[in-house]
Amino acid sequence: xxxxxxxxxxxxxxxxxxxxxxxxxxGGYDGLLIDxxxxxxxxxKTTLYRRWASxxxxxxxxxxxxxxxxxxxxxxxxxxxxxxxxTAIAAGLAGxxxxxxxxLAAAAAREPRVGESVRALWADRHRxxxxxxxxxxxxxxxxxxxxxxxxxxxxxxxxxxxLLVTGEPLTPDYARTLVSSVLGExxx
Amino acid sequence: xxxxxxxxxxxxxxxxxxxxxxxxxxGGYDGLLIDxxxxxxxxxKTTLYRRWASxxxxxxxxxxxxxxxxxxxxxxxxxxxxxxxxTAIAAGLAGxxxxxxxxLAAAAAREPRVGESVRALWADRHRxxxxxxxxxxxxxxxxxxxxxxxxxxxxxxxxxxxLLVTGEPLTPDYARTLVSSVLGExxx
DNA sequence: ACATTTTCGCTACCGCAGTTTCGCAAGTAC
DNA sequence: GTACTTGCGAAACTGCGGTAGCGAAAATGT
Numbered sequence: 001x002x003x004x005x006x007x008x009x010x011x012x013x014x015x016x017x018x019x020x021x022x023x024x025x026x027g028g029y030d031g032l033l034i035d036x037x038x039x040x041x042x043x044x045k046t047t048l049y050r051r052w053a054s055x056x057x058x059x060x061x062x063x064x065x066x067x068x069x070x071x072x073x074x075x076x077x078x079x080x081x082x083x084x085x086x087t088a089i090a091a092g093l094a095g096x097x098x099x100x101x102x103x104l105a106a107a108a109a110r111e112p113r114v115g116e117s118v119r120a121l122w123a124d125r126h127r128x129x130x131x132x133x134x135x136x137x138x139x140x141x142x143x144x145x146x147x148x149x150x151x152x153x154x155x156x157x158x159x160x161x162x163l164l165v166t167g168e169p170l171t172p173d174y175a176r177t178l179v180s181s182v183l184g185e186x187x188x
Numbered sequence: 189x190x191x192x193x194x195x196x197x198x199x200x201x202x203x204x205x206x207x208x209x210x211x212x213x214x215g216g217y218d219g220l221l222i223d224x225x226x227x228x229x230x231x232x233k234t235t236l237y238r239r240w241a242s243x244x245x246x247x248x249x250x251x252x253x254x255x256x257x258x259x260x261x262x263x264x265x266x267x268x269x270x271x272x273x274x275t276a277i278a279a280g281l282a283g284x285x286x287x288x289x290x291x292l293a294a295a296a297a298r299e300p301r302v303g304e305s306v307r308a309l310w311a312d313r314h315r316x317x318x319x320x321x322x323x324x325x326x327x328x329x330x331x332x333x334x335x336x337x338x339x340x341x342x343x344x345x346x347x348x349x350x351l352l353v354t355g356e357p358l359t360p361d362y363a364r365t366l367v368s369s370v371l372g373e374x375x376x
Numbered sequence: 377a378c379a380t381t382t383t384c385g386c387t388a389c390c391g392c393a394g395t396t397t398c399g400c401a402a403g404t405a406c
Numbered sequence: 407g408t409a410c411t412t413g414c415g416a417a418a419c420t421g422c423g424g425t426a427g428c429g430a431a432a433a434t435g436t
Contacts, residue, residue: 005412006403030298034394044415046396055394102290102297105352109290110216115355122353143331146369150362153346154369158338160353161345164293165310167303174338181334181342193382194432200384222423232385234425243423 015041016048020062025096029059029103056111063104063117072128078136079183082155085129087175090159094170102164129155133182141183151182203229204236208250213284217247217291247295248305255309260316266324267371270343273317275363278347282358290352317343321370329371339370 019040023032034055038045052058074081093101108115133148133155142151155178162168207228211220222243226233240246262269281289296303321336321343330339343366350356 005410006401006414008413028294028298030294033392035392045394046416047414049395050413098297099294102294106216106218106287106290106294108355109286109352110218119353119355126354144369144372146365150346150365150369153349154342154366157346157349158341159345160349161341164297164352165307165348166314166341167296167307177334177338178342181332181338184332190434191382192380192434194384194434196383221421223421233423234386235384237424238383 009043012041012043012047013051016043016051016058017062017065020058021066024059024062024100028097028099029107031099031103032059034058056107056114059104059107060113060117063114063121067121067124074132074135078132078139078141079179081132082129082136082183083176083179085125085132086155086159086179087172089125089129089156090170090172090175093159093163098163101160105164126152126156136183143182143184155179155182200229200231200235201239204231204239204246205250205253208246209254212247212250212288216285216287217295219287219291220247222246244295244299244302248301251292251302251305251309255312262320262323266320266327266329267367269320270317270324270371271364271367273313273320274343274347274367275360277313277317277344278358278360278363281347281351286351289348293352314340314344324371331370331372343367343370 016037019037020032022040023037027033032055034045034048037058038048041048048058052061072085104114104118108118129152130148133142133151136142137148137151158178159170159175162170162174204225207225208220210228211225215221220243222233222236225246226236229236236246240249260273292302292306296306317340318336321330321339324330325336325339346366347358347363350358350362
């Protein structure tokens with residue numbers, strides 16, 4: 001099944017996604033301008049629209065590619081694992097422009113396809129945290145008797161809350177405090 | 189000190205803010221169109237810009253007016269108070285279009301003035317929850333020994349996390365579970 | 377009365393950004 | 407080589423925030 005007409009330039013997709021990634025990082029969803037992306041990729045806007053139906057679809061594809069595997073292997077110290085994970089997530093959020101997170105959340109709420117994409121992106125980390133929380137719970141480290149999913153929300157949710165709503169800083173110390181609140185004080 | 193020229197139409201401000209509130213409710217920040225607001229208020233766009241310097245400022249004023257006092261008086265049952273508050277916040281969020289919350293968060297991240305305004309809006313509820321958490325802590329109902337501010341984040345943060353990130357529903361039952369996770373299981 | 381001052385509404389316009397139209401270039405099939 | 411198919415870029419279109427300029431209206435002061 002050989003395609004009939006002029007073949008597509010194979011390099012376009014990669015160049016556009018790379019340019020889009022940089023622009024997204026710089027200015028958030030709204031700050032990502034199709035014009036700039038096309039210019040940086042060295043293609044015309046129309047070429048871009050032939051590959052992706054809209055700006056939203058472009059970002060969907062971009063996020064799908066971002067889904068970097070965060071290889072994580074639990075040790076035998078759930079508290080250590082959990083602190084590491086939550087701290088890493090906090091650092092990741094703190095190191096990303098707030099407008100990007102907020103714009104992405106807004107785009108996710110507006111465009112269902114973006115929502116799917118973004119949720120899939122976070123689902124990976126969510127799964128890792130859930131696993132460790134379950135471990136901790138089996139080891140008897142957790143204070144109450146609550147479903148792991150809820151505890152995960154109480155570990156990660158506050159990070160987003162601070163970032164998007166109250167605007168307070170996300171320090172490593174805050175991450176540790178969150179873990180302590182769920183697991184009880186550290187006995188050392 | 190009587191002003192010299194033609195006085196301003198006193199009704200304009202109220203009509204514009206009312207129209208803006210409806211439009212904001214319907215379509216979020218981005219869905220609020222200045223043209224539509226002006227039309228619904230029966231005012232020319234220029235008149236609107238004579239009162240507020242930009243769309244952002246208009247929304248700032250709108251949110252400042254929204255800051256409805258939620259009169260809340262703590263009873264002698266902190267668990268009941270807390271459950272009521274968290275459930276009410278969850279219901280409020282669930283009853284508001286997600287795009288509105290997300291757009292507002294994005295606008296807050298982009299425009300500092302909107303950020304101030306939004307944070308002031310949530311600060312009221314935040315204060316109420318903090319007070320009740322402190323009560324519960326004094327009464328010995330709280331499991332660990334963590335600062336009230338952190339516990340508040342762990343009660344409210346998950347609501348925003350579910351709404352904006354994971355997309356899971358905000359049920360009254362979930363709100364109760366959050367409270368139970370912080371206060372320990374209900375003994376009854 | 378009349379000049380002055382300020383608001384109002386109207387129309388037209390600018391800039392910007394997402395999206396579409398269209399003519400042409402580049403390739404394949406016969 | 408000719409017909410057909412597809413990719414491409416330039417320019418135009420569209421919607422929206424924001425501005426400029428104008429004549430008419432509504433107040434104050436003399």
